[in-house]
Amino acid sequence: MTAKHISECHERIKPYVHNTAVLTSRLIDKEVEANLFFKCENFQRAGAYKMRGATNAILQLTDQQKKNGVVTHSSGNFAQALSLAAQSVGVIAHIVMPNTAPEVKKVGVREYGGKIYECEPTVEARQALADAIAVSTGATFIHPSNDENVILGQGTAAIELLQEQPDLDFIFCPIGGGGLIAGSALAVKYFGNSCEVLGGEPFEADDAYRSLISGKIEGNKTVNTIADGLKTTLGDKNFPIIKELVSDIIRVKEEEIIAAMRLVWERMKIIIEPSSAVTVAAVIRQSKENSKILQNKNVGIIISGGNVDLAKLPF
Amino acid sequence: MTAKHISECHERIKPYVHNTAVLTSRLIDKEVEANLFFKCENFQRAGAYKMRGATNAILQLTDQQKKNGVVTHSSGNFAQALSLAAQSVGVIAHIVMPNTAPEVKKVGVREYGGKIYECEPTVEARQALADAIAVSTGATFIHPSNDENVILGQGTAAIELLQEQPDLDFIFCPIGGGGLIAGSALAVKYFGNSCEVLGGEPFEADDAYRSLISGKIEGNKTVNTIADGLKTTLGDKNFPIIKELVSDIIRVKEEEIIAAMRLVWERMKIIIEPSSAVTVAAVIRQSKENSKILQNKNVGIIISGGNVDLAKLPF
Numbered sequence: 001m002t003a004k005h006i007s008e009c010h011e012r013i014k015p016y017v018h019n020t021a022v023l024t025s026r027l028i029d030k031e032v033e034a035n036l037f038f039k040c041e042n043f044q045r046a047g048a049y050k051m052r053g054a055t056n057a058i059l060q061l062t063d064q065q066k067k068n069g070v071v072t073h074s075s076g077n078f079a080q081a082l083s084l085a086a087q088s089v090g091v092i093a094h095i096v097m098p099n100t101a102p103e104v105k106k107v108g109v110r111e112y113g114g115k116i117y118e119c120e121p122t123v124e125a126r127q128a129l130a131d132a133i134a135v136s137t138g139a140t141f142i143h144p145s146n147d148e149n150v151i152l153g154q155g156t157a158a159i160e161l162l163q164e165q166p167d168l169d170f171i172f173c174p175i176g177g178g179g180l181i182a183g184s185a186l187a188v189k190y191f192g193n194s195c196e197v198l199g200g201e202p203f204e205a206d207d208a209y210r211s212l213i214s215g216k217i218e219g220n221k222t223v224n225t226i227a228d229g230l231k232t233t234l235g236d237k238n239f240p241i242i243k244e245l246v247s248d249i250i251r252v253k254e255e256e257i258i259a260a261m262r263l264v265w266e267r268m269k270i271i272i273e274p275s276s277a278v279t280v281a282a283v284i285r286q287s288k289e290n291s292k293i294l295q296n297k298n299v300g301i302i303i304s305g306g307n308v309d310l311a312k313l314p315f
Numbered sequence: 316m317t318a319k320h321i322s323e324c325h326e327r328i329k330p331y332v333h334n335t336a337v338l339t340s341r342l343i344d345k346e347v348e349a350n351l352f353f354k355c356e357n358f359q360r361a362g363a364y365k366m367r368g369a370t371n372a373i374l375q376l377t378d379q380q381k382k383n384g385v386v387t388h389s390s391g392n393f394a395q396a397l398s399l400a401a402q403s404v405g406v407i408a409h410i411v412m413p414n415t416a417p418e419v420k421k422v423g424v425r426e427y428g429g430k431i432y433e434c435e436p437t438v439e440a441r442q443a444l445a446d447a448i449a450v451s452t453g454a455t456f457i458h459p460s461n462d463e464n465v466i467l468g469q470g471t472a473a474i475e476l477l478q479e480q481p482d483l484d485f486i487f488c489p490i491g492g493g494g495l496i497a498g499s500a501l502a503v504k505y506f507g508n509s510c511e512v513l514g515g516e517p518f519e520a521d522d523a524y525r526s527l528i529s530g531k532i533e534g535n536k537t538v539n540t541i542a543d544g545l546k547t548t549l550g551d552k553n554f555p556i557i558k559e560l561v562s563d564i565i566r567v568k569e570e571e572i573i574a575a576m577r578l579v580w581e582r583m584k585i586i587i588e589p590s591s592a593v594t595v596a597a598v599i600r601q602s603k604e605n606s607k608i609l610q611n612k613n614v615g616i617i618i619s620g621g622n623v624d625l626a627k628l629p630f
Contacts, residue, residue, distance in 0.1 A: 021336065042584040043338075262625060269357040269621035271584040306584035310577060315625050
């Protein structure tokens, strides 16, 4: 995946996605003694950066593929994003969701015209049902994170952030399936200026941290985290990029995630989901434990999304 | 108060306040069949538009007055705003707060260097203690809403909104003490282009609605509303302006306020306080009851603030 691929992807999806705002907070800057730039993908269409990769994947289909529709499995933001991206260009989206998925996410999918299929909440059941739908309908399977078109699309948020703040020293991303951080790392490689990419991950779902240490894709030992978007594991398409281009992964505790989420809600008056709070918590932890690394530096943070169930807040 | 007064005020306070973002929402536009422009004073310093009027009042003090400090009574946003505005120019702020004020608001006042004095939660007790402090310290009393400098300052949010969207047909504001809507109405009179100003008010604290009907300042019959910023009543400085320049006041029910707050949180991913949700609810109600009035029109909404106690949400 070259600079040309990612630039072309950015041009391709521009008419379908928002160039989201970059916000700052004097108060949080003071707390971490650095200059933070929050790329607000919570303001993205369908409420998360996932819209970027989903749109790119849909736009790369052939006319015949578009006729046959697309299928994915996702309990969360990618389900909504693929539904909306598909709807935008008149393609049918088949969405496999675990029967434990929150009702609010199902409502979102339906609203964007996605066709929901429920299954048992296991990786195997999800993949099996998605495969069956692909066979019976001819729909193209699009993986939420382990797909080159998706990875390229997710990297465009970092491109926009770098266009607005070219002198970033660091960009922090959350790591779930690895699509966002892999795409961001490619964007930084081609368009950054001595910028490093760091990941934030919950201790309770630290597969990427352990994968970087062992050098191969590790599963999660637990997924007992509030950051529901980060329970998935890395894939064979994004892991090599992460291994090559990501400097470090900072793990954070559940109470740090909740405190960071509250801090941003209370001080910045924006709604970020727990997976995004992981990244903010990682910056705060890094500023405390390795203060010299971030001190007075320009730090970009990809706020990945704002899809929160208001009936189930942790505070 | 002339166009010159309000323009000069805007220049005076510019270095101390944010020119806050104006956001839009395709989804809410679709629901109300109009083009809405949300002036996000929830992103203002200290979390509310009150910073504008407080800053203007502080900057208009003589050097001798600055030495003696300022005093106000407020249970909410004005207390924090005056503390921060005073701190910005090295002035002491004495803040009388009812002993029922939420801890989170007291924390805010202290953080901005305000000196808190607690009293019984009645209008009389608040004014008596503020008067006593003014006498003993020589501090200048600044009323949160019934003060010309405060009214001019509050009007600057509407100026910025009109600079960004000159062709607004309507601007909706919440009405509590009346400072924001009076200032906004002056801004629209001098800088608007066939623009009307409308107010939003809870049925449960509809003093302004009844005052416009009777032609004189009426008290509240109840203040049983979630919109804690709108429990106060109009003053003799802002009521004449409101009577002359405000076209109508739309009253809304408590459940409409909560639904509008939820809608904005979920769809726009921004945190607005109940008093701001009153204004959104008023627009929604107007679009349903008198759809032709707003249909396809450009409608500004002053989102007054984002100071919410996250531990006490209505959903």
